[in-house]
Amino acid sequence: MFMKISAKTKICLIIGDPVSHSMSPAMHNAGYEALGIDDRFVFLGAKVKAQDVGVAVECMRKMGIHGLTCTIPHKVEVMKFLDEIDETAKKIGAVNTVLNKNGKLIGFNTDWQGTVIPLEKIISLSGKKVLVLGAGGAARAIVFGLLKKGAKVKIFNRTKEKAVKLAQEFNCQVTSLSIKSEIRDFDIIINTTSVGMKPLEKETPISTKFITNKQIVFDIVYVPFETKLLKEAKKRGARIIHGTEMLLHQGTTQFEIYTGHKAPEEVMRKILYEKN
Numbered sequence: 001m002f003m004k005i006s007a008k009t010k011i012c013l014i015i016g017d018p019v020s021h022s023m024s025p026a027m028h029n030a031g032y033e034a035l036g037i038d039d040r041f042v043f044l045g046a047k048v049k050a051q052d053v054g055v056a057v058e059c060m061r062k063m064g065i066h067g068l069t070c071t072i073p074h075k076v077e078v079m080k081f082l083d084e085i086d087e088t089a090k091k092i093g094a095v096n097t098v099l100n101k102n103g104k105l106i107g108f109n110t111d112w113q114g115t116v117i118p119l120e121k122i123i124s125l126s127g128k129k130v131l132v133l134g135a136g137g138a139a140r141a142i143v144f145g146l147l148k149k150g151a152k153v154k155i156f157n158r159t160k161e162k163a164v165k166l167a168q169e170f171n172c173q174v175t176s177l178s179i180k181s182e183i184r185d186f187d188i189i190i191n192t193t194s195v196g197m198k199p200l201e202k203e204t205p206i207s208t209k210f211i212t213n214k215q216i217v218f219d220i221v222y223v224p225f226e227t228k229l230l231k232e233a234k235k236r237g238a239r240i241i242h243g244t245e246m247l248l249h250q251g252t253t254q255f256e257i258y259t260g261h262k263a264p265e266e267v268m269r270k271i272l273y274e275k276n
C-alpha cells in the first residue's frame with residue numbers, strides 16, 4: 001500500500017500504560033484510508049508513565065500534535081494540563097480525547113457514548129438496574145452515561161472508599177456485594193476495571209456463579225477479545241457485549257472530533273474484529 005503521509009500530515013496519538021495492545025491506531029487509520037484522508041491524518045501510539053502525562057501534553061503543545069487519546073491510567077490526570085474542558089467531560093471528571101485547536105488544548109470525553117450506544121441497540125436503559133464494577137476514569141464516564149439515560153446505578157469497587165466517593169459525586173449507590181447473590185438482582189453488569197487483561201486474564205472482577213440468563217454483561221476490556229468474565233457469563237446464558245464495541249463507539253465519536261468527518265463505522269468495526 002502506498003503511504004500518503006507527508007510533513008503536512010496531522011498526528012493523533014494514544015497514550016497509556018500499557019498501550020501496545022491498543023487497537024485504536026488500526027481503527028482510526030482504517031477510517032482515514034476509507035475516507036481518503038490518510039494524507040491528512042495518521043494515528044500512532046506511545047507508552048507514557050503516569051508521572052510523565054504533563055510532559056506528554058507539553059510535547060503535544062510544542063510539536064503541534066493534533067489529537068491526544070488518553071487511556072488507562074491517564075484520563076483524570078490529563079485534565080490539569082489542558083486549556084479548556086468540555087462541559088460533559090467536566091461533569092464526568094475524566095478526559096479521553098484532547099483536541100489541539102490552533103494551540104488551544106480542549107478535553108472531551110467520548111467513553112460514555114462508547115457504553116450507552118451498544119447497550120441502547122438492545123435495551124432501553126431507563127429504569128434498568130446496573131452494577132458498575134470499578135471506580136476509575138472509565139467508570140466515571142459510564143456512570144454519567146447510564147444516569148443520563150435514566151438507569152439505576154450501583155457501584156462496586158474493591159477499595160470501597162473510591163466507590164463511595166464516586167457514588168457521592170454522581171448521587172448513586174454503592175454495594176459491597178457482601179451477599180454475593182445480590183449479583184442476580186441487576187439487569188446489566190459492566191466491568192470497567194482492568195481485571196481480565198494481562199496479567200489478570202484468568203481472573204474475574206466478581207463471582208460469576210450468580211449471573212443469570214436474564215442479564216446483559218458488558219466488559220470494557222477488549223484484549224483478550226473475550227475475557228473470562230464474558231466466557232463465564234455466556235456459559236450461564238447471559239447476553240454479552242465485548243469491549244470492542246465500546247472501543248468502536250467511543251472511537252467513532254472521537255474520530256469526528258479529530259477530523260470533522262462522520263466516521264465510517266462499519267469499516268472501523270471490521271478492522272477491530274479482524275484484529276481479534
